[in-house]
Amino acid sequence: MLSASPLNLSRGWPASDLFPTQILQNAAVSVLSNPIITEQGLGYGPDEGHFELRRNIADWLSRNYSLSRTMGAERICISGGASQNLACVLQVFTDPMHTRYVWMVEPIYHLVFGIFQDAGFYNRLRAVPEDEYGLDVDFLEKALQKSAIDHQHATLPERPYRKTYTHVIYCVPTFSNPSGITMPLSRREALVRLARKYDALIISDDVYDFLNWEPEGAAGGESTRLPRIIDVDTCLDGGPPNLFGNCISNGSFSKIVAPGCRVGWAEGTPEFIRDLSAAGSSHSGGAPSQLMSTFIHDMLENGSLDRHIHETLLPAYSRRAHALTAAIKQYLLPLGVTFVSNSETYSVLGGYFIWLKLPTTLNAKEITERALKEQNLVVAEGELFAVPENNLPENELRHRLRLCFAWEKEEKLNEAVERLSRVIRTALGCT
DSSP: OOOSOOEESSOOOOOGGGOOHHHHHHHHHHHHTOHHHHHHHTSOOOTTOOHHHHHHHHHHHHHHTTOSSOOOGGGEEEESOHHHHHHHHHHHHOOTTTOOEEEEEESOOGGGHHHHIIIIITTOEEEEEEETTEEOHHHHHHHHHHHHHHTTTOOOOSOTTSOOOSEEEEEOOSSOTTTOOOOOHHHHHHHHHHHHHTTEEEEEEOSSTTOBOOOTTOOTTOOOOOOOHHHHHHHGGGSOSSTTOSEEEEEESTTTTOGGGOOEEEEOOHHHHHHHHTOHHHHHHOSTTHHHHHHHHHHHHTTHHHHHIIIIIHHHHHHHHHHHHHHIIIIIGGGTOEETTOOTTOOOOBSSEEEEEOOTTSOHHHHHHHHHHHHOEEOEEGGGGSOSSOOSOOOSGGGEEEEESSSSOHHHHHHHHHHHHHHHHHHHTOO
16 A cells, blocks of 8 residues: 555646635625625626626736737627637537538647537547647648548538638647647747638637746846737738637636636637627526626736736746756656757746656556556656547657646655656666
């Protein structure tokens, strides 16, 4: 029987010891002490969500991304989180009779597969390889060209009241899960042009954007935050060629407040947001997370959310990332494990994850099983992040591991990696 306490480097959850419980309590008291706001928060709310929060999110995004364009509440609707919003986007803007494929980079966030399959795209998920810059746009273009030839006679279903896209492209462009790769601006622009050419909707999960800390030695106040794909779609080549655009930005407060809040947001063109917010479930059930939306609004209004991000989350997560990276360099690199980027100057500047490559003689699934059995340690093996019904040639995911630095406390990370090194040493036959 294992005597070691359990450690989990697989769980991609925010650290529970960093939840802003006092800030949320203050927001709840503030809201529930105001009868006017309380009445709004306890009601169904408008389909688009709490208006004051939508307006505040628009201002908040404009500041944080230094947007030169004017952005108003009409580009924002409130969601019950990124996953719930993805399901609504698919309900409203796709139809399995017309929408051909869902394209996604491999490796990719694995729990998203079920959402697409539930929407009617079972066996129609297509993998796109990932290089050091993220999704391989050249590969995707060739695949879209072939799809256009194979489906020349596809017809649009009888749904004249809404836009229906021919393809869906799903990505996590900033600090991707699991690889941690951030797509550069040139790749984002190429992806938008491709989506416009082939009538594709890019669903961009922008959930890690605010977990972005400056590299050591960066000039004070210098931002490394790239324009989102939605910003590119809004401005590139004069803007979208149609009213609905080709990108939806999927945002969430789960990683920067707490997942139990169940509040997120979507940004798109006003026409896109109008139709998305009119999804049947929202129109019938009311605005998602209406009461909690008033709490989040209060936190944005008084600046406490920004202070929590910059004074608590970013320092804590950057320290944890540094601690995990240092432990990997000390215990794993001497055993032949490498960072997938294979860079001697490897560092983590945001997100939650570190993506590792095992020696080719080792199988990641076997290592994860032995780690749990022998060391009471949970890590994630690479094939977990493979697109179902994989259409790509055999890849090296079986030699990959994903480690998360967010969940476990900083002082536990060194021990966790040391345990993993024992498993790897045994598997390699090291004495």
